Amino acid sequence: MDNQDNTLRLQLARQLVEHLEAGDDEQANLVLSQLSVKFERELFEEIGKLTRDLHDALKSSRNDSRLTEITRDEIPDAKERLNYVITMTEQATNRTLNAVDEGLPLAEELQSRVSVLQDDWMRLRKREMTLEQFRTYARELESFLASTGAQTERLRQLMSEIMMAQDFQDLTGQIIGRVIRVVQDVETHLVDLLRLSSGRLEVQSPPAEPPTPDQDAAAKLMQRGPAVPNTKDSQNDIVSGQDDVDDLLSSLGF
């Protein structure tokens, strides 16, 4: 190939000298342009390669800046969110166990008193009870009936408390979902970087475009979920609780 090229160029060079010696400028110029075609092609290829490199470098720096942003803001926030999940699950567990700690003895007491009263009842049915024993039994029964209502009501409240403590699953689930999206974001950018550095540049996706309304909506979606203390959530104007919500709504004429 190269040999052929060289023979061709040598031939063209000889023709060029001949035309110049003969004073045939027109022919000489024609040969000259034939000679330069190969170099022009190489130049274009080189410029093309440089342009691609520049484009990729720019793209990679954009990628790096998003990665920097993730490292600087999102990762510490994600850690804070996960810490908050630990706190919330711990609270929910304690709330549940406290209710159980109070409820179990209540249930056990009810059960043991019923068991004693039942035995006495059987003795009464079999007419094995003295009058004095019957009087004691009646007093015990009365006191049992009096306290049972309050105790079972307390048990109901404790069950309700245990149920409400389970709301952590929804709240922590939303927070963890948000952390998962950050992890996915990091993964995408790392894969892009890997692809760049391994030089398989031809299969690149088109360059990033300015945010569209869709992306704005997606960014908004990223912010959904419970506000977590000590994260960028606190930059938002958030209510402190139900009273705050009620005040805001009543100020709007609710």
Added chain:
Amino acid sequence: MDKNMKILVVDDFSTMRRIVKNLLRELGFTNTAEADDGSTALPMLKNGNYDFVVTDWNMPNMEGIELLRNIRADPSLAKLPVLMVTAEAKREQIIEAAEAGVNGYIVKPFTAETLREKIDKIFARLE
């Protein structure tokens, strides 16, 4: 307030749907159904003669605010009372919900007492 009214509970977390349904049952409302997001809820509402909706905000496919807007835009559903029960605590979102025509707004975590109070208030205003 009719304790037999038909209530739709919309939340993507089944645990929260169970909690809300249980609380409603404690308050005497037993005629409840569930949907896991707005896009499931909307066709149910259109065909189901519901009297009341309790919905979350942050859900896949169709968020609660979108469900609310769809309800208000549908002449057959427009007057349906909607109570939002959500972890979304940004003021701008509460205002957004109010402007979209929400009847009540509860932030999670909430108490059984808050739920009772808001339901009472919503139906007292309607009567």
